[in-house]
Amino acid sequence: MLEYQVDKGPHIKNHDTTRKIMFRWLIALLPIILFSFYKNGIKLYIDKDVNFLGMFRPLIMIFIACIGSIISEFLSQLILFKKRDKELKKSMSRFDSFFPGLFLALMLPIHTPLLYIFIIIFITVILSNVILKIFKYNILNSALLSKVIILVCFSSIILNNGGYLNTTDIKNSIKNVPLTNSTTMNSIGDYQSLVKPYGNLWDFFTGNIPGTIGETSTILCLLAFLYLIIRKSIKWRIPLVYVSTVFVITWMIGGYHELGIWYPLFQILSGGLIFGAVFMATDTKCTPTTPIGQILYGLFLGIITTLIRYLTPFPELSIASVLIIDCFVILLDRVGAKARFDFHKSIWLFVLAWLLILVVGMSITLVKVKENPKNVEPNKQEEIKKENKEEIKVEQVEEKSITQLITTDFTVVEKDITNNIATYVVSQKAKMGDIKARIVINNGRLTTFIILDQHESDYQKLESENYVNKLVYNQDNLANYPDVEGAKETSQSVKKLVINTLKDYNNK
């Protein structure tokens, strides 16, 4: 007997399935995983900075995060959605239950304790499934939420273990990742201070800079993006609009302070922005499905990212803007669906986005101008000069009373004064040798203070308290600033460096 099959859909099918799409994402991520293993594992072993077991640390982090996310997805399908046997097998064989763990591991610093990774990804995957069950819409990106929780709650534990820097970076006396470094200078600085300590812009592009284990290499992320576009497995409008918006806003800010084209490029290539734009902001479940909805999504993401970068002390968390905008995805989709026939209905959102871009650009510029007075009008300039003179007088009075701080072991190695910017390379004798530093003074204010070379045994304590940058913040009251406990002599030598440099500048 011939069997007749009856169903309703089209009777020819294409051969693309969800499993194949997820498999392509995994292929696109493979070079990034290998690069992170090389940069944070093999290279350190070759330079003899870690033992054999420490070489595998990135892979162990990825493995534990994936296991946590798979187990959590399995349990939530079993208990929350009450699936059994065949349906359970079908849900788990969709091949995407390990992606939250993989993305989370690639976005974390190398010294994160492994137990916290496992626990937090377990909790957030269950949480996102609970939200799916209650609201029937998935608005939570579990990898991003886990990253935010880990970096906000456990940052002190991570820093104690060493923070973002692996042992090679510490050996090369790098203090911070590029974005944190720029935040200490109020995010406006020159090429020398923002980019030079880490190489040139090409190093930023290939990934030879310190940072989290997977986010640094821009060129591999771009190659993955191209591959996924060719295979039609990614929502390509979102990363394009997102990165362009950040570029435009930082270009406006940089243009006001007369910084060149390198400034917006530096902002794009640091802080893991391109990794976040390509892989986190295009997560299929929580992003809009209509073309106009996707463009608006990218615009608003760019605005909130620049706000977080410039105005909060957590620039590494700027990808958390995705979490904020995900709550409005349903609205963006409705507007996008109506706008397919009638473009007018979506115009108000575009106008709002462009107005916000202008407002954000201008307001950040004005806020930063207050903290970095550079292009000041002549009346105000006289007032500032008067203030400086008063401060110098105060300093000189205090200097007289504490003469034992000033010694003759201070030398100026290099001095360069152009316009109103003075760049010094100075050297000061200390307990176990000389401390060498570069100091930049701008219009009478100390803006940059970097220790180039030192041989102190207790310098670690100064570093862990960020003593050097605190001195820059408190430059008006240096002589009375307390020393670091347990490192008294070193702190005093460092303070002497600064005071002597200022004195030399004021005596010019």
Added chain:
Amino acid sequence: MSIGIKISNLKKMSLKKATSTFLQPKFVYIPLISQNDTNITLMVKKGDYVFKGTVIGKRKGNFRIPIHSSVSGTVVGYEEHTHLNGEKIKCVVIENDFKEKYEERKGIKKILNRFTTEQFVEMLKECGIVGMGGSGFPTYIKYSTNKRIKTLIINASECEPFITADCALVKDKCEEILEVIDAIIDIFHIEECFIAVRKDNTKIKKIFNDFIGTYLKIKLVDVSSVYPSGWERNLIEDVKKVSYKKEPIEKGIIVNNVSTMYAIYEALKMEKPLIERIITITGDAIKKPQNILVKNGTLIKDILEEIKGLNSCRSIKFVAGGPMTGISLPSNDLVVTSNLNCVLVLKNPNITKESDCIHCGKCVGVCPAKLSPVIIKDNINKEKILSDLQVNRCIECGLCSYICPSKIDVREYVKKAKENLNKRR
């Protein structure tokens, strides 16, 4: 630019043989249905003798197209058979006496354009000409308008895979088709005429180019080879670069299928009603896929026996219509009507498994009517949102279900939403 995607053609298998004929069925089963309405008044009863072309049923409401008998013989009784919309319809059974007699002797006209516009419309109505590309819309309604007709577009693109009925017709009857198009241009004083062919259809272009040189007003135009390029809106966008709101006659354009043109030719020349047509029988379960000229009311079962039947297989899918818009039936019981253009039989089909929606957005990018099927699917029960999303624009082309990677039947949700919305009004 028309929106759509390229689907593999699969048309070669049915064009290998020349068009064959099967015009001598023993019994003919004429279904009493017209424009999906079964409210038909019968004009004959059991035992009557009918001629070829006798009217055996008339529709009660608007748009009256008469139902003709396709053979001469005696009315034997009534039976129920499946129609191409999937339902069982009452049919009039006529036993063929193989004499092919018409009621009156009809002359053959030599010149086709000696009609006024009213006579033309009346002739189309009497001969029951409907759209033969699968729509079944009465053609006389398109031509009975007060507005000035400026452009005539002939759809010879046949965008759905597997179907080659139009191509087979053009191979044999190209001169007649061009003659009737010329006559219509003269009758209605139309300014220009385009014949739309797909870019990669070189056979049909060659055939047209041999004869089209003598007709100065008819031009051959290329359209893209994506799937719903034969849809009215896509065709008018491609050829004339304009868009209309409700009907193409607003811009003075009329679109007709090329097989309908041949039916109009026979109606004008010999007053012959629409009683036979070419259908494509194809698929990998058919031993000899081909195009075949059959009469209305023939049972597909008889035709399959005539062409030596199916290959041996465990299970088949028996589809009435094309692969994207057709319905699969639970048995091979199907009668031929004027809007059936293909019978597709697939061998050993796989059962596809549905999984969860991942909101990838591919269905939104592929819809030619600019709808957002995934949002309709998520809001199937919310009336206010559905009315904003303009669900009635859906043409049921099937591309959203075709492209879904989770194999969800999205088109069903949109159809259900349309039903829910129209019920309330």
